[in-house]
Amino acid sequence: EPEVTQTPSHQVTQMGQEVILRCVPISNHLYFYWYRQILGQKVEFLVSFYNNEISEKSEIFDDQFSVERPDGSNFTLKIRSTKLEDSAMYFCASGTLGSYNEQFFGPGTRLTVL
Amino acid sequence: AQSVTQPDIHITVSEGASLELRCNYSYGATPYLFWYVQSPGQGLQLLLKYFSGDTLVQGIKGFEAEFKRSQSSFNLRKPSVHWSDAAEYFCAVGDPNTGGFKTIFGAGTRLFVKA
Numbered sequence: 633e634p635e636v637t638q639t640p641s642h643q644v645t646q647m648g649q650e651v652i653l654r655c656v657p658i659s660n661h662l663y664f665y666w667y668r669q670i671l672g673q674k675v676e677f678l679v680s681f682y683n684n685e686i687s688e689k690s691e692i693f694d695d696q697f698s699v700e701r702p703d704g705s706n707f708t709l710k711i712r713s714t715k716l717e718d719s720a721m722y723f724c725a726s727g728t729l730g731s732y733n734e735q736f737f738g739p740g741t742r743l744t745v746l
Numbered sequence: 747a748q749s750v751t752q753p754d755i756h757i758t759v760s761e762g763a764s765l766e767l768r769c770n771y772s773y774g775a776t777p778y779l780f781w782y783v784q785s786p787g788q789g790l791q792l793l794l795k796y797f798s799g800d801t802l803v804q805g806i807k808g809f810e811a812e813f814k815r816s817q818s819s820f821n822l823r824k825p826s827v828h829w830s831d832a833a834e835y836f837c838a839v840g841d842p843n844t845g846g847f848k849t850i851f852g853a854g855t856r857l858f859v860k861a
Contacts, residue, residue, distance in 0.1 A: 636789075665849075675790065675836060675851040688848045723789055735849065737782075737789040 634658045636738035638724050644744045648713050653741045655707045655724030663727040664707045665735060666699065668692070668720040675723065681707065714745045748773045750837050750852035758858040759827050767822040767855050769837030778840035779820045780849070781811055785833045793835075796820065807831070832859045 637656045645651050657664055666678040680687040681699055698710045707726075711718055721742050725735035749772040759765050771777060778797055782790040794805025801813040811822045820837060837852040 667849075667851075674853040675838075677848050677850065680848060690848070725790075734780075734792060734795060737791070739789040 636724055636726055636736050638722075638738040638741050640741060641739070642742045642744070644746065645714055647716055647745055651711050651714055651743060653709045653711075653722050653724075653743070655709075655726075655738055656705055657707055657724070657726030658736055659705075661726035661728050661736070663687075663735075664699075664701070665725040665727075666709045667723045667725065667737075669723065669740075670717075670720045678709070711743075714743075716745050719743055719745045748777065748839055748841060748850050750839055750850055752835075752837055752852035752855050754855045755853070756856040756858060758860060760860050761829050762826050765822075765824045765827045765831070765857070767835050767837075767857070769820045769822065769852060770818050771820065771837075771839050772818065773839060773841070776813075776815065779811075779813060780838040780840070781805065781809070781820075781822045782836045782838060782851075783807075783833045784836065784854075790836065793822070827857075827859055829859045829861070832857055 639654045643651055664681040667675050668678055669675045677690050679689040679693045679699055696712045700708050721740045723740045724738040727735045751770045753768050780795045781793040783793050784790050793809045794803050794811055796803050796813045804810050809824050811820055813820050834854045834856045836854045838849050840849045
């Protein structure tokens with residue numbers, strides 16, 4: 633069964649460093665999403681991406697964040713200058729056209745900022 | 747603004763007992779409604795969804811949910827809980843007016859199952 637994959641599973645970085653989190657969505661999906669979950673808290677929407685552009689973003693998704701689909705298969709989330717409060721689990725999700733926003737989630741990348 | 751409320755932070759049920767997890771939403775119209783389950787260290791798995799039509803929806807793993815417009819609720823139920831159901835459960839809504847791109851999650855309810 634096709635699934636969304638994410639790499640790395642755990643990323644440790646120093647404050648101020650740039651990180652790139654990678655996702656490989658399900659191959660025929662056209663909608664892509666990033667969410668984050670700070671430890672012990674709810675899952676928060678960051679951004680959605682369709683047709684090579686951002687469809688919607690939350691207030692969390694400020695200028696420090698960017699997304700890209702560099703090669704037609706990967707979908708990346710970049711944090712330019714990490715802060716301590718960026719430490720969280722980051723989930724990628726993908727969905728199909730006409731699926732009423734049904735999203736398939738990856739296993740997540742745990743980001744730890746020291 | 748849309749919001750999702752899961753009033754119970756955690757619930758403990760005995761194996762074999764019935765389960766109901768509560769979810770209330772705030773939205774001007776009927777949103778897309780979802781329940782997800784998250785096992786420890788895992789991603790989110792969709793249990794079921796509601797867009798329109800029959801207000802009682804069936805999902806995977808024997809779960810069902812009922813949409814009640816008058817109460818703005820979408821409670822999740824299971825008639826007989828198994829130990830493997832212990833996990834965190836998230837109710838979520840999507841805004842149909844924006845194509846549902848943005849999904850808002852509730853805070854989650856952690857289910858504990860005792861033998």
